[in-house]
Amino acid sequence: MISSQNLTKQFGKIVALENLSCTIAAESIYGLIGSNGAGKSTFLRLLAGIYKPSSGQLCYHGQEIYGNSELRQEIILVPDLPCFLPGENLNGMCKFYSQTYRGWSTSFYEELTQIFTLDPQRPLEKMSKGMQRQASLLLALAAKPRLLLMDEAFDGLDPVMRENLKRILAREVVANGLTVIIASHNLRELEGFCDQIGLLHEGELIYEHELESMNLGVYKLQLAFKEIPSQAKLEDLGLNILHYDKRGSILQLVVRNDQEFIESTLSKLEPLILDLLPLTLEELFIYELEVKGYAVQSLIS
Numbered sequence: 001m002i003s004s005q006n007l008t009k010q011f012g013k014i015v016a017l018e019n020l021s022c023t024i025a026a027e028s029i030y031g032l033i034g035s036n037g038a039g040k041s042t043f044l045r046l047l048a049g050i051y052k053p054s055s056g057q058l059c060y061h062g063q064e065i066y067g068n069s070e071l072r073q074e075i076i077l078v079p080d081l082p083c084f085l086p087g088e089n090l091n092g093m094c095k096f097y098s099q100t101y102r103g104w105s106t107s108f109y110e111e112l113t114q115i116f117t118l119d120p121q122r123p124l125e126k127m128s129k130g131m132q133r134q135a136s137l138l139l140a141l142a143a144k145p146r147l148l149l150m151d152e153a154f155d156g157l158d159p160v161m162r163e164n165l166k167r168i169l170a171r172e173v174v175a176n177g178l179t180v181i182i183a184s185h186n187l188r189e190l191e192g193f194c195d196q197i198g199l200l201h202e203g204e205l206i207y208e209h210e211l212e213s214m215n216l217g218v219y220k221l222q223l224a225f226k227e228i229p230s231q232a233k234l235e236d237l238g239l240n241i242l243h244y245d246k247r248g249s250i251l252q253l254v255v256r257n258d259q260e261f262i263e264s265t266l267s268k269l270e271p272l273i274l275d276l277l278p279l280t281l282e283e284l285f286i287y288e289l290e291v292k293g294y295a296v297q298s299l300i301s
Contacts (some may be wrong), residue, residue: 001026002047002179004149007056009042016042017057018203021101024181024196026061029177031190032183033285034200040183043082043200044149047236058145073102074146078153082124082132086213090120090135095141103144112138115164130156141172150182154189158183160232166193191281199289207289211281218242218284219262223251237265242287254287 002024172178199207243254
C-alpha cells in the first residue's frame with residue numbers, strides 16, 4: 001500500500017505538489033489524471049525515490065521511500081522520455097537490468113520479446129519514439145517490480161500495442177501482485193482499465209474515486225417531450241440529476257438512481273422517447289466534477 005500525508009515538493013519558489021494526501025491500494029491499477037504541469041511526473045519521481053519530499057510523508061508498505069535502496073529494488077519508473085545507456089541496444093540494456101534488479105526474469109523477458117517485436121541489435125537511440133517506449137516497458141516488466149510507475153505510458157503506442165500492454169499489466173496484477181500507477185492527461189486511455197482514478201490540478205489532488213463505485217447507479221438518458229419538464233420538477237420527483245441539457249424538444253439527463261425507479265418515474269411524464277445511452281468514463285468524470293463546481297474541461301484537457 002502507498003500512503004502520503006501532506007506531501008509537498010518545491011523547486012525553489014515553484015511548488016510542484018502541495019499537501020497531497022492519498023492512499024493507493026496494493027495489487028491495483030491507479031490512474032493519475034491531470035493536464036500538463038499538474039504535478040503528475042513529480043509525484044511519480046517522489047514515489048520512485050528520485051526526489052526527496054520538501055515536507056510531509058510518502059510511504060510504501062509503511063516505509064519511507066527516499067534513501068531506501070532496498071525498497072527501491074521493488075520500484076521501477078518508466079518515464080515520459082525513455083532513457084537508455086548511450087549507444088546501447090536492447091540486448092545490452094537487458095544485461096544491465098538483469099544485473100541491477102534482483103527480480104529480473106529471463107523467461108518473462110523472452111515472452112515479452114514475442115509481443116514487443118523489436119530488433120535486439122538495433123541501437124535504441126535510432127528507434128522511433130513508439131519503439132523506444134516499447135523497449136522501456138519491456139525492460140521494466142521483465143525486471144518484475146512490485147510497484148510499476150508509468151508516465152504517459154501509452155504515448156507513441158499503436159492501438160494494438162496499447163491493448164497488449166493493458167492485458168499484460170492486468171495479468172501481472174492478478175497473478176503476481178503488481179501495483180501499477182499510470183499518469184496521463186488523457187482520460188480515454190484509462191477507460192475500463194483502472195481500479196481507481198485521481199485528479200491532480202496545480203499540485204493538489206482535488207478528486208479521487210474507485211471506478212466501480214463511481215459508476216454504480218449512474219445512467220445517461222435521452223428523452224423527447226411535447227413540453228420538457230424543468231430540472232427542479234424532475235428533482236422534486238426524486239431524480240438525482242448530475243447533468244441536465246435541454247435542446248429543443250430533446251432532453252439529455254445523467255442521473256444517479258436505481259434504473260427501475262428512473263424509468264418508472266420518467267414514464268409517468270409520458271415522454272415521446274426514452275432511451276438509455278452508454279456512459280463513457282470521461283463523461284462520468286466530467287459530470288461528477290461539475291456537480292462539485294469544477295470547470296473540469298480545463299483540468300483534463
